[in-house]
Amino acid sequence: MHIVDRRLNPRGKSLENRQRFLRRMKGAVQQAVKRSLQNRNIRDVLDGGEISLPIDGMAEPSFRRGEGGIADHILPGNRAFVEGDIIPRPPGGKGGKPKDAGEGDGEDGFRFVLTREEFLDVFLDDLELPDLAKRRLAETEEETPFRAGYSVSGSPSNIAVGRTTKLAMMRRVALGRPRREEIEALKRQIEECEDEVNRLALEAKLKSLTEKSRRIPYIDPLDVRYRRFENEPKPVAKAVMFCLMDVSGSMSEHMKDLAKRFYLLLYLFLSKRYKKVEIVFIRHTDRAEEVDEETFFYGPATGGTLVSSALAAMRAIIAARFDPAEWNIYGAQASDGDNAHSDGNLTGQLLREILPLCQYFAYIEVGEEGGDSSVSRSPLWMLYDGIRSEPLPLSMRKVCRRSEIFPVFHDLFQKRDAQSKVTP
Amino acid sequence: MTMTVRPRERLLFEGADWDFATLQRIHDACEEIALGGLGLDVYPNQIEVITSEQMLDAYSSTGMPLFYRHWSFGKHFAHHETFYRRGMRDLAYEIVINSSPCISYLMEENTATMQTLVIAHAAFGHNHFFKNNYLFKLWTDAEGILDYLDFAKGYITRCEERYGETAVERTLDAAHALMSHGVHRYAGKTTIDLRQEEKREQERRAHEEQMFNDLWRTVPVGKAKKAGDIGLEKRRAALGLPQDNILYFLEKSAPRLQPWQREILRIVRHVAQYFHPQRQTKVMNEGTATFVHYQIMNRLHERGQISDGNFLEFLKSHANVVFQPNYDDRRFSGFNPYALGFAMMQDIERIVTKPTEEDRAWFPDIAGRGDAMGVLRDIWANYRDESFISQFLSPNLIRRLRLFHLYDDPEQTEGVLVSAIHNERGYLRIRRQLSREYDIGWTDPAIDIVDVDLAGDRRLLLQHIVMNGCYLQEGDTKLVLQHLADLWGYDVLLQEIDGSSTVAKEHTASPRKIVQ
Numbered sequence: 001m002h003i004v005d006r007r008l009n010p011r012g013k014s015l016e017n018r019q020r021f022l023r024r025m026k027g028a029v030q031q032a033v034k035r036s037l038q039n040r041n042i043r044d045v046l047d048g049g050e051i052s053l054p055i056d057g058m059a060e061p062s063f064r065r066g067e068g069g070i071a072d073h074i075l076p077g078n079r080a081f082v083e084g085d086i087i088p089r090p091p092g093g094k095g096g097k098p099k100d101a102g103e104g105d106g107e108d109g110f111r112f113v114l115t116r117e118e119f120l121d122v123f124l125d126d127l128e129l130p131d132l133a134k135r136r137l138a139e140t141e142e143e144t145p146f147r148a149g150y151s152v153s154g155s156p157s158n159i160a161v162g163r164t165t166k167l168a169m170m171r172r173v174a175l176g177r178p179r180r181e182e183i184e185a186l187k188r189q190i191e192e193c194e195d196e197v198n199r200l201a202l203e204a205k206l207k208s209l210t211e212k213s214r215r216i217p218y219i220d221p222l223d224v225r226y227r228r229f230e231n232e233p234k235p236v237a238k239a240v241m242f243c244l245m246d247v248s249g250s251m252s253e254h255m256k257d258l259a260k261r262f263y264l265l266l267y268l269f270l271s272k273r274y275k276k277v278e279i280v281f282i283r284h285t286d287r288a289e290e291v292d293e294e295t296f297f298y299g300p301a302t303g304g305t306l307v308s309s310a311l312a313a314m315r316a317i318i319a320a321r322f323d324p325a326e327w328n329i330y331g332a333q334a335s336d337g338d339n340a341h342s343d344g345n346l347t348g349q350l351l352r353e354i355l356p357l358c359q360y361f362a363y364i365e366v367g368e369e370g371g372d373s374s375v376s377r378s379p380l381w382m383l384y385d386g387i388r389s390e391p392l393p394l395s396m397r398k399v400c401r402r403s404e405i406f407p408v409f410h411d412l413f414q415k416r417d418a419q420s421k422v423t424p
Numbered sequence: 425m426t427m428t429v430r431p432r433e434r435l436l437f438e439g440a441d442w443d444f445a446t447l448q449r450i451h452d453a454c455e456e457i458a459l460g461g462l463g464l465d466v467y468p469n470q471i472e473v474i475t476s477e478q479m480l481d482a483y484s485s486t487g488m489p490l491f492y493r494h495w496s497f498g499k500h501f502a503h504h505e506t507f508y509r510r511g512m513r514d515l516a517y518e519i520v521i522n523s524s525p526c527i528s529y530l531m532e533e534n535t536a537t538m539q540t541l542v543i544a545h546a547a548f549g550h551n552h553f554f555k556n557n558y559l560f561k562l563w564t565d566a567e568g569i570l571d572y573l574d575f576a577k578g579y580i581t582r583c584e585e586r587y588g589e590t591a592v593e594r595t596l597d598a599a600h601a602l603m604s605h606g607v608h609r610y611a612g613k614t615t616i617d618l619r620q621e622e623k624r625e626q627e628r629r630a631h632e633e634q635m636f637n638d639l640w641r642t643v644p645v646g647k648a649k650k651a652g653d654i655g656l657e658k659r660r661a662a663l664g665l666p667q668d669n670i671l672y673f674l675e676k677s678a679p680r681l682q683p684w685q686r687e688i689l690r691i692v693r694h695v696a697q698y699f700h701p702q703r704q705t706k707v708m709n710e711g712t713a714t715f716v717h718y719q720i721m722n723r724l725h726e727r728g729q730i731s732d733g734n735f736l737e738f739l740k741s742h743a744n745v746v747f748q749p750n751y752d753d754r755r756f757s758g759f760n761p762y763a764l765g766f767a768m769m770q771d772i773e774r775i776v777t778k779p780t781e782e783d784r785a786w787f788p789d790i791a792g793r794g795d796a797m798g799v800l801r802d803i804w805a806n807y808r809d810e811s812f813i814s815q816f817l818s819p820n821l822i823r824r825l826r827l828f829h830l831y832d833d834p835e836q837t838e839g840v841l842v843s844a845i846h847n848e849r850g851y852l853r854i855r856r857q858l859s860r861e862y863d864i865g866w867t868d869p870a871i872d873i874v875d876v877d878l879a880g881d882r883r884l885l886l887q888h889i890v891m892n893g894c895y896l897q898e899g900d901t902k903l904v905l906q907h908l909a910d911l912w913g914y915d916v917l918l919q920e921i922d923g924s925s926t927v928a929k930e931h932t933a934s935p936r937k938i939v940q
Contacts, residue, residue, distance in 0.1 A: 001448070001452075001455070001468070001469045001470070001471065002468070002470045002525065003448065003451075003470075003472075004470065004471070004472045005473050006473060006474045006529075007474060014480070014481045014485075014498060014501040016493050016498075017484070017485075017493055017494065017495060017501060018498040018501060018502065020493065020495040020498055020589075020593075021496075021498030022498075023495075024593075058495075058496075058499055059900075060597075060600060061601050061899075061904045061907075062601055062603070062604050062900060062904060063868075063888075063896060064900055064901075065869050065895070065896060065897065066895055066898060068834060068893065068894060068895065069834070069890075069891075069893035069895070070832065070833050071892070072830065072832070074759075074827055074828070074830075074854060074861060075750075075751035075828060075830065076748060076750055076759070076825045076827055077750025077751050077753070077825075078826045078827065078828040078845055079826070081842045081845055082842070082845060083843065083845050083847070083849065084841070084842065084843075085841075086836075086838050086840065086841055086842075087830070088838065112502050
C-alpha cells in the first residue's frame with residue numbers, strides 16, 4: 001500500500017477550466033456584473049461576489065426522453081394501496097408520480113462566484129486611466145527597509161555589537177569563564193607565595209583556570225547577532241478621489257443615484273490601478289462640507305447653490321492633506337448644472353487653480369429621467385465648456401438615464417494612444 | 425449491554441485524530457480482514473490525502489485525477505462549489521478510481537473513524553468490485569487508464585496549440601453531446617488495451633508524416649466516380665450500418681473531419697466506454713462496497729481495534745448512507761443505490777445462511793448453501809444491476825421495503841394505476857419492473873444510424889425507436905443534432921419511429937460550417 005499526500009499539490013487545478021468557462025460566457029458575465037453593481041455600496045463592489053448567469057449558451061445537451069408517454073415507477077414505502085387502486089393525479093402536474101423527484105439543484109439561476117480580480121477584470125475590461133506617463137510612475141513601488149529584530153546570519157556590516165557582547169557575556173557567566181582579574185590575582189598570589197606546597201596548589205588552580213578560559217572563548221560564533229531589516233513596500237504615489245456633489249433642493253433622488261453610479265465606477269477604476277485610494281466626499285449647497293459616504297448619498301440637505309464653495313473646500317483639503325507631488329488627484333463632480341449667477345467668476349477661477357493639480361477632473365451633469373442628454377445650456381455647463389478649450393484635464397458629459405452611465409464612463413476612460421491629450 | 429474491556433494497545437487509534445502512521449495501521453488491519461476473512465481479491469492500493477478544494481476539483485472532472493481541459497469542467501466546479509459553500513451539500517467522503525493501483529482519495533477533514541470507513545469501503549469494497557466484475561474486466565483497462573488520460577490531456581493540449589482553442593473546443597462540445605451514444609454496448613472481438621491505443625495513434629501520425637508529399641496537392645482531380653449502382657444493402661453493410669455507436673461511426677466515416685478531430689472523438693469515446701460499466705452497476709457497486717465496509721468495521725470492533733465510541737460514530741454515518749426515504753417523504757428522490765444494494769447483499773447473506781421455506785422455493789441454488797461470502801463474490805463477479813435485481817430481489821425484501829408499482833398512462837384520465845404491490849401476485853412483476861429501470865438499454869433512448877446516401881446528398885439518417893409513446897426531448901435533441909451535423913458535415917435527419925413502424929416525428933439539422 002502506498003500513501004500519498006496530495007494536499008500540497010498545486011492548487012486550483014480547475015482554475016484553467018474556470019477561466020475558459022468565464023471566457024465562453026463573457027458577454028453574459030459582463031451583463032451580470034453590470035446588473036450586480038446597481039445595488040451595492042462603493043466599497044462592497046470591490047469584494048467581487050456572486051452573480052447569476054443565464055444557462056443558455058452553456059447548456060450541455062444530450063439525447064434524452066421527454067415528458068409524456070406511458071411511465072412505470074417502482075416506489076418504496078406503500079402503506080395503504082392495494083392492487084388496482086387508482087390514485088388521482090395532482091392537479092396541474094403532468095406526470096403521474098405522486099411526488100416529483102426532488103432535484104434540488106436546478107440550474108436555471110446558475111450562480112457563480114467571481115473573485116475580486118475576476119470581477120474587476122470583467123468590469124474594467126477595456127478602460128484606461130488618462131495621463132499614462134504619470135500612471136507608470138504610480139504603479140512602481142519604493143521599498144524602504146525597517147528594523148525587524150536580530151538574526152543569526154547576515155553581512156558583517158550589520159553585526160549588532162551590543163547584542164553580540166551581551167550574549168557573549170551571558171554565556172561566559174553561565175559557563176563560569178574565569179575573569180581576567182581573577183587570573184591576575186592568582187598570578188600575584190603565586191609570586192608572593194613562599195610555601196612550596198601552597199604554590200603548587202595555586203599553580204594547578206591557575207593552570208585549570210587558563211585552560212578553562214581557553215575552552216570558553218571570549219566571543220563565540222554562537223553569540224554573534226546581526227541586525228535584520230525587512231523591506232516595506234511604500235507606494236510612491238497614492239491616489240485621492242474627490243467626489244463633489246450638489247445636494248441643493250433641485251437635485252432629485254434620481255440625479256443622486258446617477259451621480260453615485262458614476263462615483264462608484266470611478267472608485268473601482270482607480271482602485272484597480274492604485275494600492276490605496278482615498279475618497280473625499282464633499283457635498284455642497286450654498287456652503288460646502290466634507291462628509292462620510294452615508295451622509296453624502298442619503299443625508300438630507302437643502303439650500304441654494306454655490307459651486308465655488310465646493311471647489312474652495314477641495315482646494316483647502318488638497319493644501320492641507322494631499323500634496324500634489326505625492327498624490328494623484330482625481331476629481332469627479334456631479335451637479336444638475338445650477339449655479340448662482342454671481343458665483344460664475346469665482347467658480348471659474350477656482351477651477352483653473354485646481355485643474356493643474358489634478359490628474360483628471362470629470363464633470364457629470366445629471367438630468368431628469370426623460371431629459372435630453374445631448375444638449376445642455378446650464379450655467380455651469382457653459383462655464384466649464386469655456387474652460388475646456390484650454391489644455392486642462394477636464395472632461396464633461398451630460399447624463400439623464402441610468403443606462404447611460406456605463407457608456408459615458410466607458411467613453412471617458414476608453415483606451416487612447418499614449419500621446420493623445422484628455423480632451424474628449 | 426455489557427461493555428467488554430479491551431486492552432488499549434490493540435486500538436488502531438484513539439479519538440478523531442489521525443496521521444500517516446495511523447492510516448497505514450488502518451489499512452493493514454482492513455487488509456487482513458478483507459483478504460483473509462472475506463476472501464477479497466484487490467488491485468494494489470494507493471491512498472491519496474487531499475483537501476476539500478481538491479475534492480471539488482476531482483468532482484468536476486468526473487472524478488479523474490487528470491483530465492483534459494474543457495470549460496464544462498469549470499462550470500461544474502463552480503456549480504458544486506456554490507452548493508458546498510452554502511452548506512447545502514456535503515462533499516463525498518471519498519472518490520475511488522478504477523485503476524491499478526486503485527487510487528482512493530481521502531479528505532483531510534475526515535476523522536480517523538471516517539478514514540477507516542472510507543478505506544474499508546473504497547480501497548477494499550470498490551476495489552474488489554472493479555477487479556472482479558465481468559463488465560469492468562471486459563470494458564475497462566485498469567492498468568492503462570491513467571497513462572491513457574495523460575496521453576489524452578497532452579494530445580488535446582497539442583491540438584489546441586496547433587489548431588486553436590476554439591476549433592478544439594467546438595469539436596469537444598460536439599463529442600460531449602454525443603457521449604451517451606459513444607459506447608459499444610455489446611462485446612466485440614477486441615479487448616480494451618489503452619496503451620496500444622496510444623501507441624497506435626503515434627504510429628498513425630508517424631505514417632502520415634512519412635507519406636506526406638506536397639506534390640499530391642498538385643495532381644489534377646478527375647471526375648468523381650459514380651457510385652449509384654451500389655446496392656442499398658451493400659452500402660449499409662460497407663458502412664457497418666445500422667450502428668448505435670454514433671461517435672464511432674463519425675470517427676470512422678465522417679467525410680469532412682480532420683485526422684485530429686477523429687482522434688478527439690476517439691478519446692471521448694474511450695472515456696465514455698470506460699465509465700459505461702459504472703453506469704450499469706451503481707446498485708451493485710455501492711452495495712458491495714457498503715457491505716464490505718460494514719463487515720470490516722464490525723470485525724474491527726469485535727477484535728477490539730476500534731473503540732465503542734468510534735464504532736458508534738461509524739454506525740451513525742453508515743445509517744445515513746443506507747437511509748432510504750419512502751415515496752411520500754420530502755427527502756425522497758428515487759432509490760438510494762447504497763440502501764438498495766446493501767439491503768440486497770444482506771438479504772442474500774440471510775438467504776444463504778438462514779433461509780425460510782419461501783427463500784428455498786425462490787432461490788433453490790443458493791438458499792442454505794452456508795458460504796455467504798463465496799456466493800456474494802460469485803454474484804459480484806457475474807452480474808450487473810439489471811440482471812442482479814431480476815435474479816436476487818427477494819419477496820422478503822420487497823415486503824420489507826413495501827415496494828409497489830405505479831402504471832402511469834396519460835390516456836387514463838382518472839389517475840395512476842397501482843398495478844402491483846408487495847404480495848404474492850406482485851413479487852415477480854415488481855422485480856421485473858425494477859430491474860428494467862436499471863437497464864440502460866431500456867432507459868436510454870435507442871438511437872441508431874441507419875443509412876447514409878453517399879452517392880446523393882450524403883444526408884445521414886438516424887432512427888429513434890419510440891417506446892411507450894415517449895418521444896425525445898425537443899430542445900436538447902435539436903442542439904445535439906446540430907452538433908452531429910457539424911461533425912458529419914452534411915444534413916442530418918432523425919426519425920422517431922412509433923411502435924407501428926411509422927415515422928411519427930422528424931428532426932433535421934444542417935451543418936453550420938465545417939468544424940475547423
